[in-house]
Amino acid sequence: MKKFNDMILSVTIGIIDFLYHNHPIQRFWVLETIARAPYFAFLSVLHLRESLGLRGDEHLYLMKEHFAQTVNETEHLEYMESIGGADRWIDRLFAWHLVLIYYWIMVGYYFVDAVDAYHLNAGIEMHATETYLNYLWEHPEDEKIASIAVDEMNHYIELIRAMELV
Numbered sequence: 001m002k003k004f005n006d007m008i009l010s011v012t013i014g015i016i017d018f019l020y021h022n023h024p025i026q027r028f029w030v031l032e033t034i035a036r037a038p039y040f041a042f043l044s045v046l047h048l049r050e051s052l053g054l055r056g057d058e059h060l061y062l063m064k065e066h067f068a069q070t071v072n073e074t075e076h077l078e079y080m081e082s083i084g085g086a087d088r089w090i091d092r093l094f095a096w097h098l099v100l101i102y103y104w105i106m107v108g109y110y111f112v113d114a115v116d117a118y119h120l121n122a123g124i125e126m127h128a129t130e131t132y133l134n135y136l137w138e139h140p141e142d143e144k145i146a147s148i149a150v151d152e153m154n155h156y157i158e159l160i161r162a163m164e165l166v
């Protein structure tokens, strides 16, 4: 599954990179819109398991962790909106369709194979970190983007830790 994850990731990144190579802020907004979906999906599945009495030892930790990630990604998203990332209707149309599909894929994926769902999302967080770091090469003065890049790296580390728990 990890090879499948890598393939899906590189195709999706390739499409987004092609569409947004001249629009970094819009690209960030699209990425942040998509970035939240897996955490919402993980929480949905954890809540479902809770409701069915299938609570594991790691549940409380994972629920706190994923809720914090949804909040953090929403802060990133709001920042991107404040600098114009969602001003074009075409970007909103693209991202909102993509995120709807992606959310449900991640619900199903996490339900049947939590480790590989975390692995796919870890790849996305690593790509987000690299995307922000590339931007920082040209805009080293942008402290907000620097702090978001650190957040994305922390999400990556948290997902690797979560992979070991499930």
Ligand SMILES: [Fe+2]
Binding pocket: 032, 035, 072, 073, 076, 128, 152
């Ligand atoms: Fe983010």
Ligand SMILES: [Fe+2]
Binding pocket: 035, 073, 125, 128, 151, 152, 155
């Ligand atoms: Fe992230």
